[in-house]
Amino acid sequence: MAFCNKLGNLVKQSISQNGQVPVASLLNSIRCFSSSKLFIGGLSYGTDDHSLKDAFSGFGDVTEAKVILDRDTGRSRGFGFVTFDSQDSASSALSAMDGQELNGRNIRVSYATERTSRSGPRTFSDDRNGDRGFGY
Structure with a gap:
């Protein structure tokens, strides 16, 4: 129910500001409200599961x-x-950790x-001789 209230308030606010609902913004907001899983990019090659968990555990379970x-x-x-x-913990972690340094690298959090x-197996393009690059 809280999600529906937040979504309704977001729609009302968007309509009152510019008279229309921006669909991309609305979809992004829905995803943010309902997601507790974060993507962490730019990790150092020395970062493992345990050190990643330690870095984010200060924001929640x-x-x-x-x-x-x-x-x-x-x-x-x-x-x-x-x-x-929880979604609140994920939101807090995203806000605090995006762009911060972890193990010597600035990480991206989203x-x-x-x-x-994927829609099938990877394919290889033919070369001029008609072989598939496998050396046959």
Whole structure:
């Protein structure tokens, strides 16, 4: 119910200011109100799950902190996700940590978005000889 009230107030405020509802702003606000999962970019390669959780635990209960690793090398890909038990904690962490230094790097923090699925296997373009680049 609180979410609906916040959303209604946002719509009323937008309409009173310019007479129309900006759809992109409205969708972003909905996502912000309903998300407790943050995307953390620009991580140092030395950052692991534990140090990521430690960095964000001051804003609330962290239910999961995950640094994404490369499949082949096992090395950090430089980004991760932090999930909080409440939306308020996530919002506070985003406001406080975006642009701050963590392990020697300035990190970017934003609300995580749902990843779209890939529509099939990766394809390779043909070269002039017609082979697929596999050396056959």
